[in-house]
Amino acid sequence: MLPGQRAYRELHWLSLMEDVEVVSVGTPRPPERVRFVERPYRRLTRRFTEAAALAWIRELDSIPMTDWVVTLELCSLVTGQAERLIRRRGGWRAVMVWGNDARNPLYRLPPYRQALERSRGADLFLCLVHAARNHCIALGLPEERCMVVHPGIDTDLFHPPDRPVTEPVAAFVSPLASNKGLDRVLEAFRLVTARIPEARLLVAGRGPLEPEVRREAERRPGAVTYLGPLHREGVAATFRQAAVFVTAPRPTRVWNEQFGLAYVEAMASGLAVVTTATGSNHEAVPDPNLRLPDDAEALAEGLIGFLGDPERRVAVGWGNRDYVIEHHEVHRQSALMREAFERAAALSER
Numbered sequence: 001m002l003p004g005q006r007a008y009r010e011l012h013w014l015s016l017m018e019d020v021e022v023v024s025v026g027t028p029r030p031p032e033r034v035r036f037v038e039r040p041y042r043r044l045t046r047r048f049t050e051a052a053a054l055a056w057i058r059e060l061d062s063i064p065m066t067d068w069v070v071t072l073e074l075c076s077l078v079t080g081q082a083e084r085l086i087r088r089r090g091g092w093r094a095v096m097v098w099g100n101d102a103r104n105p106l107y108r109l110p111p112y113r114q115a116l117e118r119s120r121g122a123d124l125f126l127c128l129v130h131a132a133r134n135h136c137i138a139l140g141l142p143e144e145r146c147m148v149v150h151p152g153i154d155t156d157l158f159h160p161p162d163r164p165v166t167e168p169v170a171a172f173v174s175p176l177a178s179n180k181g182l183d184r185v186l187e188a189f190r191l192v193t194a195r196i197p198e199a200r201l202l203v204a205g206r207g208p209l210e211p212e213v214r215r216e217a218e219r220r221p222g223a224v225t226y227l228g229p230l231h232r233e234g235v236a237a238t239f240r241q242a243a244v245f246v247t248a249p250r251p252t253r254v255w256n257e258q259f260g261l262a263y264v265e266a267m268a269s270g271l272a273v274v275t276t277a278t279g280s281n282h283e284a285v286p287d288p289n290l291r292l293p294d295d296a297e298a299l300a301e302g303l304i305g306f307l308g309d310p311e312r313r314v315a316v317g318w319g320n321r322d323y324v325i326e327h328h329e330v331h332r333q334s335a336l337m338r339e340a341f342e343r344a345a346a347l348s349e350r
Helices: 010-015 077-089 112-119 130-138 182-195 210-219 232-239 261-268 296-307 310-328 330-349
Strands: 023-026 035-038 041-043 055-057 068-072 092-097 124-127 146-148 169-173 200-204 224-228 244-246 272-276 290-292
Touching (some): 055 077, 077 092, 146 330, 169 182, 169 261, 200 232, 210 224, 232 261, 244 261, 272 310
Parallel strands (some): 092 124, 124 146
16 A cells, blocks of 8 residues: 555455455555555655655565565555565565656656666556556556556446436536646636526535635535535435536646546446546546536536536436446456456466
8 A cells, every 4th residue: 555545446446356365555444345464654754645655664574475466656665665575575566557657757756766667577567547558668668567457436336316417517526636627617617607507516525725615615605515525425426416527637747637537436427527638538538528628618618518408418427327337347347457467477477
């Protein structure tokens, strides 16, 4: 585990692989059904989380023996630790990869650069988007060990309501941060309500822009509602109250939208999607959903097109549900992950 690693993602998908015992190492105890071995982190700062965290696991040599050691992202310090652990103890090593930009400045900075170099000997690079595989190959990693399995989501938890939502309600469920475009969405929604006065925006999440959304909700109590941070069940329930999902991600120096699980959760819930075209989110958001320029007027027009046409958004929403069941059902995708591990092990035994 990495510091700040989010629940019901990578560890969850691994835990659903049939006839596989997963041991999670780190802190705190994750909610997934895995064997947990608590180990503290040595952490230089709490400013960064997940792959960028300046942290490593202490007392790693005392963890139980396993066939595979799996870490997240090429440049995480824990990935660098895994190379030394495998060298001493033997076994196979895998890195799960979201990264989609081989020019990421982190790859040039110590200690991330050293972690990247130590990742090169891994037996499997389990890429969660095709763009991640392309970026791995651009970094010189062996193509045959870079395998793509898209993430899965729980289509039983994330499902449409019994009856489609007839009111013009949009939902923003994402970190309240500038890179997720909350400011742009709020700006666009002012334009939406000028044309569709009864339109409503539900906002859920936490982050540095929370004061901004609270002010907007106070100024426009009929148009914007702030729900606060939500657990998975709360997110699913919120999607069933909405008709359209909206975000507006934009790149930073070290991050560009890689996939966006919230897109797929919303689509499984029968929502149409309006977002910005950025990074590799085309791998999550197919047509006829809308990927638009990072522009408030463009987002507003896209939202108005769906919110003002119930038949259109319902048709797109049902198509989205079918698409997710076919391409992102969680048990199917976890089975494909297991197959990737088996193929990689066979390659290493040659």
